[in-house]
Amino acid sequence: MCPLACPHPCLVPGELLASPAEGRGANEPVPPVVVNPDGESIEALPVGAFNANTVVAADVAVFLRDVVVSPGGRIILDVPGLTVPAGEFLAVVGPNGAGKSTLLGLVNGFVRPGFMRSGSGAAVVLGQDMCASGAWRVRRRVALVAQMTAVDPRLPISVLETVMTGGYGRLGLLRRPGAALRAQALANMERTGIAHLAQRPFGQCSGGERQRAAIARALTQQPDILLLDEPTSALDWHAQREIMALVTSIHRERAAGAGPPLTTILITHDLNALAPPPGPPGSSGSSDSRNQPGQLGMPGQSGASAVNRVACMAGGRIVWAGPLEQALDAVRLTQLYGTPISVIDHQGRPVVLF
Structure with a gap:
């Protein structure tokens, strides 16, 4: 995989894709079913409506049913059911x-x-059966901001060039990046507050700057789903708050826009980041003077969380899912992590202590 964790379809070996019949019983017909955002099945449609397998409502971004991942026969993921409506955080x-x-x-x-x-199983992302031969196409619409890794400071690529790679998947193999992609990348760098770093070598950026560049690269991909794998790991507290405020603002902007909403799935170990500290109306939660007022947040909402739902995982399974207020519960978190955890109220905001 690319050291920059670029989400290009061409970087994924074809053998990672499963055939449509694999694991489904090739000789056994599979009736299609329509799935609502609440996960309940409704009237079946004619065979062939969706790969002769599963029809998922248009307002469902991710639908998993009876899905496992078991490399070498060892189960590392077991999902009896998960439905993520479009636009959910x-x-x-x-x-x-x-x-x-x-x-x-x-x-x-x-x-x-x-x-x-x-x-009985199904894995559907943005209407695409992930076991069909064309499943790789969905990666053009799903952007991943991976965990931060060490980067060689001698890497001969600038921040701008790194951000532009987010658009390569949509260009295809025979088209070269041009002025339009460059302008889009620069606009996303301005949005994430790193336009002044355009010509800096990517490997010479700080951790927070590299995470902003990774988010700008993901935006350049023009995704319908944004995946964030511990985006604040190894960052100081100020940078953590800035990154979470940025992610929250991006999600809300897409929700308020004319286009399709952005579905955001965030993995984090920082439970306190889920309920950000309150800020004065119109503040962004950031003191970075390079950013315009309100750039990292929305007026009057800088202290509000964009998280719609929290899923708790243990042993490869989703053991509980529900609203944020119920997720930040001392008993629940103590059982989940296997260590004593307390939750206190600080100025109307739950704070997790361990």
């Missing part, structure tokens, strides 16, 4: 090894899905 939390990153890989098409019971 879903946070996924849990201890190390819980299967969180594997779940993102499944949505992004980098991880091969399997099914628990022959004929």
Whole structure:
């Protein structure tokens, strides 16, 4: 994989894609079913309506049913059911090894899905059957901001060039990046507050600057789903707040825009980032003088969380899912992480202590 974690379809080996019949019982017909955002099945449609398997409502971004991931026969992910409506902001939390990153890989098409019971499973992302031969196409519409890794400071690529790579998947193999892609990348760098770093070598940026560049690259991909795998890891508290405020603002802007909403799935170990601290009306939560007022937040909403739902994972399974207010519960979190955790109220905001 590219050291910059670029989401290009051409970087994913074809053998990671499963055939349509694999794990489904090739000789056994599979009746199609329509799935609502609440996960309930409704009247079946004629065979062939969706790959002769599953029809998912247009307002569902991700639908998983009876999906497992078991490399070498060892189950690392087991999802009996998960439905993510389009436009939802879903946070996924849990201890190390819980299967969180594997779940993102499944949505992004980098991880091969399997099914628990022959004929009963389905994995559909943005209307695409992830076991069909064309599943790789969904990666053009799903952007991943991966965990931060070390980058060689001698890497001969600028921040602008790095951000432009987000648009390569839509260009295809025979088209070269031009002025339009460059302008789009610069606009996204301005949006994320790093336009002044355009010509700086990517490897010479700080951790927070590299995360902003990764988010700008993801935006350049023009995604319908944004996946964030611990975007604030290894950052100082100020940078963590800035990155979370930026992600929140981007999600809200797409929700308020004329186009399709952005579905955001966030993995984090920083539970306190899910309920950001309050700020004065019109503030962005950031003191970075390079950013325009309101750039990282919306007036009057800088202290509000964009998270619609939290999914708790342990042992490769989603053990609980519900609203943020119920997720930040001391008993629930103590059981999830296997260590004593307290939740206190600080100025009307829950704060997790351990």
